[in-house]
Amino acid sequence: MEFQSLYEAMSKMDGYCYPNEIELNWSVLIVLYPYITGLVAGAFILASLNRVFNIKALKPTYELSLLTAFSFMLVATMPLIFHLGKPFRFYEIMTTPHLTSAMAIFGFVYLWYLMVVLLLEIWFDYRYDMTIWSKENPGFKSIIYKILTLGIKDVSNKSRITDNKLGYFITVVGIPSAFILHGYVGFIFGSVKANPWWSTVMMPVIFLFSAMVSGIALVMFIYMAVSIIRKQKLDMICLDAIGKYLFYILLIDFVLEGLDQIHRIYVAEESFDILNLLVHGKLFFTFFIMQGLIGTLIPLLTLGTFQFLKPKENIRKFVYFILSLCVLVGIFFMRWNVVIGGQLFSKSFYGFTDFKLDMIGKEGFLGGMIWLVVPLIILTILLWLLPPWKKAPHIEHE
Amino acid sequence: MPVQVKRLLIAFAVFIALFLVARHFLRPATFGEYGHYRGAALKENEDRPIKYVNMNETCITCHDSIAAVRDSSVHKSINCQTCHGPGYKHVDDPQKTNIVKEHAREFCGRCHSKNPARAKVIKQIDMNEHNKEDECISCHNSHNPVLW
Numbered sequence: 001m002e003f004q005s006l007y008e009a010m011s012k013m014d015g016y017c018y019p020n021e022i023e024l025n026w027s028v029l030i031v032l033y034p035y036i037t038g039l040v041a042g043a044f045i046l047a048s049l050n051r052v053f054n055i056k057a058l059k060p061t062y063e064l065s066l067l068t069a070f071s072f073m074l075v076a077t078m079p080l081i082f083h084l085g086k087p088f089r090f091y092e093i094m095t096t097p098h099l100t101s102a103m104a105i106f107g108f109v110y111l112w113y114l115m116v117v118l119l120l121e122i123w124f125d126y127r128y129d130m131t132i133w134s135k136e137n138p139g140f141k142s143i144i145y146k147i148l149t150l151g152i153k154d155v156s157n158k159s160r161i162t163d164n165k166l167g168y169f170i171t172v173v174g175i176p177s178a179f180i181l182h183g184y185v186g187f188i189f190g191s192v193k194a195n196p197w198w199s200t201v202m203m204p205v206i207f208l209f210s211a212m213v214s215g216i217a218l219v220m221f222i223y224m225a226v227s228i229i230r231k232q233k234l235d236m237i238c239l240d241a242i243g244k245y246l247f248y249i250l251l252i253d254f255v256l257e258g259l260d261q262i263h264r265i266y267v268a269e270e271s272f273d274i275l276n277l278l279v280h281g282k283l284f285f286t287f288f289i290m291q292g293l294i295g296t297l298i299p300l301l302t303l304g305t306f307q308f309l310k311p312k313e314n315i316r317k318f319v320y321f322i323l324s325l326c327v328l329v330g331i332f333f334m335r336w337n338v339v340i341g342g343q344l345f346s347k348s349f350y351g352f353t354d355f356k357l358d359m360i361g362k363e364g365f366l367g368g369m370i371w372l373v374v375p376l377i378i379l380t381i382l383l384w385l386l387p388p389w390k391k392a393p394h395i396e397h398e
Numbered sequence: 399m400p401v402q403v404k405r406l407l408i409a410f411a412v413f414i415a416l417f418l419v420a421r422h423f424l425r426p427a428t429f430g431e432y433g434h435y436r437g438a439a440l441k442e443n444e445d446r447p448i449k450y451v452n453m454n455e456t457c458i459t460c461h462d463s464i465a466a467v468r469d470s471s472v473h474k475s476i477n478c479q480t481c482h483g484p485g486y487k488h489v490d491d492p493q494k495t496n497i498v499k500e501h502a503r504e505f506c507g508r509c510h511s512k513n514p515a516r517a518k519v520i521k522q523i524d525m526n527e528h529n530k531e532d533e534c535i536s537c538h539n540s541h542n543p544v545l546w
Contacts, residue, residue, distance in 0.1 A: 091420075094417075094421075095421045095425050096426075096429055096434070120406070123406075127402065150405040151405065152402060154401055159401070159402070166403070
């Protein structure tokens with residue numbers, strides 16, 4: 001957006017701002033970037049917990065979490081690319097990498113995670129089934145499966161055991177990778193020294209835990225939605241287990257973020273006054289109401305209560321459904337508060353600028369929504385191609 | 399080695415090879431010649447036409463009378479092209495109307511309108527007060543504004 005006059009620009013400000021702070025450079029697309037990456041990391045970590053610690057209750061969501069992670073991963077960079085002034089130069093981050101730039105390295109962290117971790121884990125998990133399906137399905141679908149299996153026809157038990165072992169190995173590599181992936185996103189913000197709202201060593205950790213929270217909530221939501229669409233009975237043991245993990249991770253996340261804020265308040269550096277005004281003023285609604293109340297306290301109290309007294313199944317189902325949405329919205333606003341909040345106050349600590357989300361345009365509300373809808377479309381296609389419910393039962397081996 | 403690993407290794411090798419090939423073609427030829435940028439960019443910038451010409455060698459040789467007026471005036475420190483814009487086209491073909499000749503009050507106001515942030519050495523007038531009916535140049539000679 002360009003201003004017609006200095007007066008128009010100044011009408012956005014309170015107090016003093018440096019000229020380059022009046023207009024926010026990072027808008028909703030940059031909010032979506034950590035949000036979507038977080039969903040990926042979170043959904044993957046849920047799947048990995050399930051596999052590495054062999055949590056039986058979570059089994060029904062294993063493939064679903066992986067496919068969810070994968071479909072969101074495919075679009076994770078799209079908000080970034082569309083934010084660029086010259087989107088068609090996006091590949092230069094890979095072809096002429098700048099090794100001292102935090103953002104440039106993210107390209108490789110991303111590629112590692114996408115290609116080596118997610119893709120391989122899904123591949124090992126589905127390899128056997130895809131081989132079977134390539135025989136069962138006629139025509140086009142069969143060709144896709146054949147390509148996806150890289151032409152492997154082996155369906156022996158031995159080959160399945162190999163798949164399992166290698167998949168397990170990838171999962172073990174994958175957990176730290178997922179931590180790195182999202183820790184890295186936190187690091188990109190946390191390492192901005194000049195911005196007191198971002199610059200904290202806690203940032204990667206907080207991002208990571210909030211990522212796990214949002215990922216688990218997303219899987220919970222998608223599991224319920226998919227089951228309802230397929231008219232399948234929801235596995236309450238599974239849902240309760242997800243609810244339990246959501247509760248614990250949300251609790252840790254809440255405590256970590258609380259610690260960070262307490263630290264800020266107690267240390268009360270020279271930036272404290274402006275940040276205090278920020279959260280009580282421009283961020284009041286998104287910080288206290290959306291992130292704090294809807295995204296954290298309500299889910300925390302409800303899920304906490306469920307750990308002791310469980311209401312009837314139907315009520316639990318309904319509540320889980322609502323809570324997963326609350327958490328998803330809450331974490332979105334957590335990202336919002338970080339990204340937008342960090343740009344609303346002047347680094348002179350003497351004033352604020354303002355931000356209004358446009359409706360249309362690539363940086364607008366609808367432009368942003370696209371990147372939350374596209375993953376769901378991809379997921380639908382993936383579920384058609386690789387339906388978890390048609391997979392052969394797992395084999396036990398040692 | 400299990401067949402899965404073999405095929406995956408091949409797939410990854412192909413992927414990496416494709417990446418390297420793509421990189422070879424996508425990476426600009428002169429990239430990294432001097433630093434982390436396209437070496438040819440220096441030459442490209444150098445080759446761009448110079449739009450602001452040397453005033454003493456051009457404008458003044460043809461418009462000597464105007465130059466003389468300006469030189470003895472309060473506007474003497476201002477380059478012709480500050481008011482008339484870049485002169486490279488005009489110098490090549492002076493007969494055409496290819497140089498800016500401003501008339502509007504706002505033009506003089508760029509430097510003279512009242513603005514507390516402006517250095518006081520430049521005399522300031524209130525654009526809404528100072529003879530607001532007429533163009534500045536109807537009273538002031540732009541090349542020697544104290545003459546009217």
